[in-house]
Amino acid sequence: MSALPRSRFSLYLDLIRWDRPAGWLVCLWPTLSALWIAADGFPGWHLLAVFVLGTFFMRSAGCCVNDVADRDFDRHVKRTAARPVTSGAVSVKEALALGAVLALVSFGLVLTTNAAAIAWSVPAVLVAIAYPFSKRIISMPQAVLGIAFNFGIVIAFAAVQGQVPAVAWWMWLGNMFWVLAYDTEYAMVDRDDDLKIGIKTSAITLGRFDVAAIVLFYLLFLGIWGVALAPYGLGPLYWLATAAALAQGVWHWTLIRGRTREGCFKAFRVNHWLGATVFAGIAGSYLWRQIAIN
Template identity: 70%
Template sequence: MNALSPSFLAARWALYLDLIRWSRPAGWLLLLWPTLAALWIAAGGFPGWHLLTVFTLGTILMRSAGCCINDVADRRFDRHVKRTAQRPVTSGAVSVKEALIVGAVLALLAFALVLTTNAPTIWLSVPAVAVAALYPYAKRVVAMPQAVLGVAFSFGIPMAFTAVQGELTAPGLVWGLVLGNLCWVLAYDTEYAMVDRDDDLKIGIKTSAITLGRWDVAGVMGFYGLYLLLWGGLGLTLGLGLVYEAGIGLAFGQVLWHYHLIHTRTREGCFRAFRLNHWVGAAVFAGTVLAYWR
């Protein structure tokens, strides 16, 4: 097939969209909601269209770039896992070189957006990219690599504060939000790991689901609890009021539903709980926006 023919280009485009999980937006929504909530808190309300655009597009681009890196790093493992065996890099439909080029282009586009902010935010983006790139390899050596993912998925919070304020003027607040978000990532990514636990045990990958063992469900619920307590408590100290706490309450109601989905540890239930998690973050974000509505 001619490499410049419309049909060839359409086929490659479809593969690249599959590579970055374009049809599965739950992944970037999990990253987006806490970042935007932090942006609203840092600005004391609507942060302006410029920063809203930068952080929304930047989040989507970086999550997509992360998918490329992850699939290259895990291509030899993914072929042994039923859920991931047909990913473009694993199946050979997209070469390693292609995937890395796509990931690099997306990361550069995200960095170009960051360059429109300020120096502290630009500097924070460097370790953010480094941690995101290291995460796929953490599964070889770290007992709970989901914590590394939690750090990577939380960098948007301090970056939101520096983008708005030029510096971290309230470090206790910022790192409290980061710690809470890290706990949320541990909760939902452990649910995700529970789906593939049998396959991961066979191929030797380390995950929080394996490390926690029979305490996996209790661990997930504990992480959820810490997340909501930290974000709920910080909302009280900021005086965000009942509207914000209603968002926390709505998120808590969803967490109880997640317990119903995962307590029997079925693949279907755990995967459904993971995929629904972006609604937990959406509830907290909605409460944040409404609390600052004037």
């Protein structure tokens, strides 16, 4: 018996990875961390809603562009061959139209903030569009992805303070190493397929040093953030959260050291918990400080 045809709505949900939230959550947690630091605590419901929804919609738009750009490659990769655009279930025009609508919704949310945030959102969109094509020419396209994902940190500070101070750029740098860590884990899943079709990834570039590099990336992420945020006196909760995140990094090493598809993919999928842990340490520290004052 043949399978029933899927609805357009169901295909669109698949296109934006609705059932795989890890991809937008790894963007969300550092953005919210920056928002709390910039606001010296809870930033208010308006900004919280803007950045939660904006992160989701912009990442979803990025998925549409990515799948259109990679459609000829994806059909040769086991994990991505059934994606809606690659399989022909959703046309290129449809995917781009959906991506444009989602990006406009995200931009509309930024318009409710201030001029500085609006200005920084423009290069954020341009880098997000450029990322899928970087895999053809750059040996570490994960760095381009990091730049795209890190704009949430920059825009968060701009929205709260009207400027982007030095601490934002230190957080930006630290988070770049986290993106390199989890997206190299992701790239390790498809390394065999990518070698056959000529895609460039950090997993291929790093070769046998991939696992060691990922461990170093985790250490640099947590270390740079620790140094950058030390002047804010966040207290024991933040450092406990950092220790818990470090423990998760050790767990990731146990998952990826065998370089199996299953282990590497699991490591990527659970990465958002590491970011959530760091954010919980930051938000919890501010909440505890407020309780102590009152």
